[in-house]
Amino acid sequence: NNQQVEEINEETNDTIPEFASEPLVKDNYTADPSAHVFEGKIYVYPSHDWDSGIPEDDTGAHFNMKDYHVYSMDSVGGEVTDHGKVLDVEDVKWASRQMWAPDAAEKDGKYYLYFPAKDENDIFRIGVAVGDSPAGPFEPQDEPIANSYSIDPAVYKDTDGAYYMYVGGIWGGQLQRYRNNEYQGEEDVYPADDEPALMPKIARMSDDMLGFAEELRDVQILDKEGNPLTTGDNERRFFEAAWVHKYNDTYYFSYSTGDTHNIAYATGDSPYGPFTYQGVVLEPVLGWTNHHSIVEYNGKWYLFYHDSSLSGGKTYLRSMKVAELKHNEDGSIETISAYAN
Numbered sequence: 001n002n003q004q005v006e007e008i009n010e011e012t013n014d015t016i017p018e019f020a021s022e023p024l025v026k027d028n029y030t031a032d033p034s035a036h037v038f039e040g041k042i043y044v045y046p047s048h049d050w051d052s053g054i055p056e057d058d059t060g061a062h063f064n065m066k067d068y069h070v071y072s073m074d075s076v077g078g079e080v081t082d083h084g085k086v087l088d089v090e091d092v093k094w095a096s097r098q099m100w101a102p103d104a105a106e107k108d109g110k111y112y113l114y115f116p117a118k119d120e121n122d123i124f125r126i127g128v129a130v131g132d133s134p135a136g137p138f139e140p141q142d143e144p145i146a147n148s149y150s151i152d153p154a155v156y157k158d159t160d161g162a163y164y165m166y167v168g169g170i171w172g173g174q175l176q177r178y179r180n181n182e183y184q185g186e187e188d189v190y191p192a193d194d195e196p197a198l199m200p201k202i203a204r205m206s207d208d209m210l211g212f213a214e215e216l217r218d219v220q221i222l223d224k225e226g227n228p229l230t231t232g233d234n235e236r237r238f239f240e241a242a243w244v245h246k247y248n249d250t251y252y253f254s255y256s257t258g259d260t261h262n263i264a265y266a267t268g269d270s271p272y273g274p275f276t277y278q279g280v281v282l283e284p285v286l287g288w289t290n291h292h293s294i295v296e297y298n299g300k301w302y303l304f305y306h307d308s309s310l311s312g313g314k315t316y317l318r319s320m321k322v323a324e325l326k327h328n329e330d331g332s333i334e335t336i337s338a339y340a341n
């Protein structure tokens, strides 16, 4: 169902694929899709893009999202149900703007929506809202998660029943403002190009799912020689959009490389890592950002991702899509090119 690139966007000069796999939703712009199987269906928790008129800049101010919708489907390729607005920034006491990539988790029949947003000081924190159904609505907590910072929470439930949150994103995601979990100030400070890159963070969730049971710690991403990927290694180092899935007892940590626009992956033996870089899951898509999730449903694996083809290439107006993902016999993932035949 994929077709070759057919048009050129005159504003950006980007090539626009002629509906290389259809957007899952066409009456709203949706991005950063986090997919889970809850109550036997696929539920997707995306960002809700809209055109707020804020000009594009390197902090991502143009991603000025203000609410979330939840979607579900009984089968991949089947009808997609929009469950409507489940949380609005107006209802979150501590949040001021920019509701970025969310995720959700289920525990003991309760559902938890995790989301990044800027507080009144324009600092990204992670919030949590609680509901009785995977379709929402969700009631936000009055305060962000204690000791949380940066963006793109992804909550992974391990096979032993423990839950972990992965979090972090550089540039607009503000991870570069922290060292050892301490805020260093507004200035953007990165390690030198030959030093270990800034790493995503992980913490085990508390039993009530409303906080961390431990301090956030680094998730190491190493090359095959065992050395941490470096700041200058833009093709491979972590930028944002962490996700974890487990396949044949191996943990797969996947993420966006940001300014080089790939979804990359690394593998390890523990949810904490270290993870060893393996390759590319998804090649760059139309639009600047690349953000995904990976889920197993009815014995097949799927990659949920987004691109900007529906909006004619506007980076802040994205649409979620889905493709089948294949693990090879040796455990590697077959690289997906969204626009190849």
Ligand code: FUB
Binding pocket: 031, 032, 047, 063, 100, 101, 151, 152, 169, 240, 241, 289, 290, 291
């Ligand atoms: O959607 C806003 C931000 O763009 C997300 O949080 C990032 O992962 C990137 O997709």
